[in-house]
Amino acid sequence: MSTPNTALRAAEPGAPLPADAVPALPGAPHFAYRGGRLMADEVPLEDVAEAAGTPVFVYSRQAVLDAAEAYRTALAELPATICYAMKANGNGALLRSLATAGLGVDVVSAGEMKLALRAGFPASRIVFSGVGKTAAEIGEALDAGIAHLNVESEAELEAVAQVAAQRGKVAHILLRVNPDVAAATHEKIATGHKATKFGIALEHAPALYARAAADPWLEPIGIAAHIGSQIIDMSPYRTAFGRMAELVDALRGQGLTVTQVDLGGGIGIRYRDEPLPDLAAYGAIVREIFGHRDVEILIEPGRSLVGNAGVLLTRVIYVKKSGGKTFVVVDAAMNDLIRPTLYDAWHEIVPVHPAPGAPVVPVDVVGPVCETGDYLARNREMPEPVAGSLLAVMSAGAYAAVMASSYNARPLAPEVLVDGGRHAVVRRRPTMDEMTALEAVPDWLAPAPPQGDR
Template sequence: MDHFLYRDGVLHAEDVPLPEIAAAAGTPTYVYSAATLARHLGLFAEALAGLPHLVCYSVKANSNLAVLAHMAALGAGMDVVSGGEWRRARAAGVPGERIVFSGVGKTREEMALALEGGVRQFNVESEPELRALSEVAAAMGRTAPVAVRVNPDVDARTHAKIATGKSENKFGIPIARAREVYAEAAALPGIAVVGIDVHIGSQLTELAPFEAAFAKVAELAHALRADGHDIARLDLGGGLGIPYASTNDAPPLPFDYGGVIRRTVGALGCEIQIEPGRVIAGNAGILLARVIYLKRGEGRDFLILDAAMNDLVRPTLYDAWHDIVPVRAPEPDAPVAPVDVVGPVCETGDTFARGRMLPPLAAGDLVAFRSAGAYGATMASEYNTRPLAAEVLVHDDHFDVVRARPSYEDILARDTIPAWIGRDPSPPARRR
C-alpha cells in the first residue's frame, strides 16, 4: 500500500494534489510520502517482533537527508556502502552505533573515518580488506567490530545485475572458506568478530532463495561457535522485492519474510539485522514529469516528457518497469492506445516504455512514474547538462522541497577553465 491516490480525479501524495507540487517545484520532481516510508519500515519491525533486531535502512536506495532523518526518528539504523553515505547518515542524526558499513571496496580512509566517528560493525568482504582494517584499527588504538560477509552460492532468481549471492559474483567470501577466514580474523589485532553477514540480491519475488541462504548461515553459525567464535549477531541483508502494479510479480510480505528468519535462524539467540532499502522507499516515491510533445512516428507514437534517463535510469539500465499514470484521471470510457514514453536526451536508450497503453495525453499534461522512490534520485546524473530533479517530501497536507533543483549557474560553477587556455594559440611543445 502507498499514499498516492486519486481524489476528485486528481492524483494526490497523501493530502497534497500533485499539480500543486509541480507548480511550486517544477518538473521533473521526485515526490516522497513520509507516511508510506513509516508504514513500510513499521512492517519489518512487526515481522521481527519478539526477536532482538535492528532494521538498518539501506542508504543507497534513497539517500536524501530528509528521508534518512525521517527513518532515523522512527528508530531505524543505516546500512552504508561508502564514506559519503556514512557522512549522510551521521548528518541525518544517526548515531554511529546504528550504522553498518558494507561494501566490497572500503578504503583505509573510509575505515578510519568510521572508526573515529562511530560504527556498529564492518561487513568485511575479503581477506585483504580484513587485514587492512586490522592495520588501520591497530594504528588508531581502536577495535573494529566485524561480520564477515559470506557468499552462499544461492541463486536469488532476480535480474543478473542485482544478484549478489552466486559464486561468480564479486561479493563476499565463499562460505566454504569462512571458517579459515574467521580464524584469521580472531588472530588479528584490532579486530573483534561479532557475527555473520549475508546478502544474496535485490528485488527477490520468492522466499525460497532466502530460506536456502539463511539455512546455510545457521549451519555456519553452529560451526563457528564450535570453533570458539562469539557469533552474537546475524546480518541477513535486504533484497525483498516490491510489487509493481502492472506486472505479475507478487513479492512475499514482510511478515512472511520474518517467518523465514524465525524458522531458519530464530533459535540461535542472535540479534537479527536486516537491510531493506527498495522495499521501504520504492513505492514511497513517484517521479512527477510533464509532457512536452506528442510525436507521430512511422507506425508508432512517442510521448516526449521533460524527464529523461538521467533522472530515472532504471528502465535503461535494468529494463525496469514503472507504471506511468496521468495525474488527472481519464474518463472511465477514455480510449487507450500504445505509445512509446521517452525523454529528450540524445540517446535511443532514453526510453521509459515501449508500446505502453495510455489514455490521450497532450503537451503540458502531468504524468507520474510510480515505484520511483528507490534507486531513482540516487542514480541520477546531469547528462546533457540537465539539472538534477528536485525532491519533495510530503507529510499529511504539507510538503517541503528537500533538495532544490540546481541552477545552470550552480552546474557551470563547478567546472574550472585553466588560465592557460586561449593565451597561446601555438600547439604545446611535445614532452620528452
C-alpha cells in the same frame, strides 16, 4: 504486441474514480486517485508540479514510516535491528525521518556514512558494507565509532587490521559470506551466487573468522550475507539463511564467538503485477531458523522502505507520430530515471488527471536526452496524453534520484517530501552556476568571447 497499463481505467467525466475502475496503484494508499486527480497523501500532485516544476520526485514520508513499521511487525519478538540500505535513496529529509524513527543505516561509502551522521543516525547504528573500502574510509569509520564493518575478502580483512593497529582502535567486524544462492531477480542486482564479486566463499569463512579472532585489533562478532535485491520468492531466503545458520553453528563449535547475523536486504516490491511479497512469511523464516540461536538479527531493507513511497512527476512536451509509432515526449529523461534503460525495468505511468473516454493506444514514453535509449516506457498501452498534461511515473522512490546524473547538462530534478497535507522541497533544482561551480578554466586557455559574439 503492446503491453497494457494495468494501473488505470477511465471513469465518468468529472466523477471521482470508483475503486473498481482504478486498481490500487503501486504505493497505495499513499498515492491514490480521489476526486478524479492523483494525490500524494492529502496533497494533489498538480500542486507539487506547480510549486516545484517538473520533472520532480515526490515522496510520502508516512509511506516510508509505514513500511518500516511493517518490518518491525514481521520481526516482532526477535532481537532484530532494521538498518536502512541508504544506497536506495539518500535524501537527507528521508534519512532524518528514519533516524528519528529509531532505525539503523547500512552505508557503502565514507560519503554515505557522513550523510547518515549528519541526518542524525548515531554511529552505534551505522553498518559499513561494500567490497572496495579504502584504507582512508576504514580509518574514518573507526574514528567515527560505527557499529561494525562488513568485511568481504581476506585482503580487506588485512587492511582493516592494519588500519586498526595504526589507530590503536579495535575494529568490530562481521564477515560477509557468499552463500552461493541464485535468486530470481535481475542479473545486475543478484549478489548471492559465487560468480559475483561479493562476499567470502562459505568454505573459506571458518579459517578467516578464526584468523580475525586471533588478531588483537580485530573483534569478529558475526557473519553477514546479501543475496540480491527485488526478490519476491521466499525460497532463496530460506536456503541462504539455512546455510548461514550452519556456519554459525560450525564457528561456535570451534569455540568462536558469534553474536550477530546480518541477513542483508529485505523483500522486493510490486512494480507491476508481481505477486505481493509476503513479509510475514519472511519473518516466519527468520524466526524459524534463527529464533532459537541466540543471535542479534540485522536486516538491511532499502527498496522495500522507499521504492513505492515515491513518484516522478513529468509533463508532456509533445506527442509525435512517426514510423507507425506514437512517441510521448516528456520532460523527464534517462538522466532522471535510468532504471528502464539500465535494467529494462517497468514503472507504471499514469495521468495525474485522467481523461475519461480518451482512446487507449500503444505509446513510447521518451525524454529529451539525445539517446535512443532515453525512454521511460516502450510500447505501453495507455490513454493517449496531450501536450501539457502531467504524468506520474510510479515506484520511483528507490534507485531513481540517487542514480540520477546531469547528462546533457540537465539539472538534477528537485525532491519534494509530503507529510499528510503539507509538502516541502527537500532538494531544490540546481542553477547552471551551481552545476558548473566545480569547474575551472586554466589561465593558459584563451578567454571566452563576449556573449553574443560569434
